[in-house]
Amino acid sequence: MPDRTELGDVASTTPRFAHESEEELARLLDFYGIRWEYEPRSFPLERDAEGRVTESFSPDFYLPDFDLYIELTTLKQSLVTRKNRKVRRLRELYPEVRLKIFYGRDYRSLLFKYGLAK
Template sequence: MPTKVKPPPAVTFAHPSEAEIARLLDFYGVRWEYEPRQFPLEWAEDGRPTKHFTPDFYLPDFDLYIEITTLKSSLANRKNRKLRRLRELYPDIQIKLLNARDVEALFTKYGRRGEEMNATKAEK
């Protein structure tokens, strides 16, 4: 009797752009994990972490974390500060920051939006 593969649990994304990136990664067969790890960035005097950074995606085949941000400069600046701190504390961690323009450029380059990718996969 064939073994059934259990599908992964449904993922609830914090932002629609994250769902679009996940669909793009799925379409191209890139394995990903959503928010798999928190990196402590600051600690209280008792050693307890007080500030963390949780990248949106981890691509295990590339050992690469990806963080998605919006174009709001206040949010982008805050994430950039956290990314700089993460790189100081964890220099061996590879991470890329994608802003809304980067995300749109990916979809423009690959010629697909999330809905089109799902339709194409369903046709196969």
């Protein structure tokens, strides 16, 4: 698989990441030739009485060759608790969706393993 910079217009092929950790993971996936998509889908979790989506969850990455979503959670604990609630709801509503969560310690361990730790 060609590197994203070999595909031509880098600005149109490189997403705007919400957090530096997402960009680091994207570089690691690129290095190993793993195809990925950034926040390709939002899963509705709650709807109001009129059926409008009031809460949704958009995993950070989708790895199409593995049919796997990845969510990075390197945030402070109060935000992790809220995200965990969303993940539980996603699993209730969409049991067929495969999702792997990388918490801060998991993510740091991954970076260390591949020599990317700062």
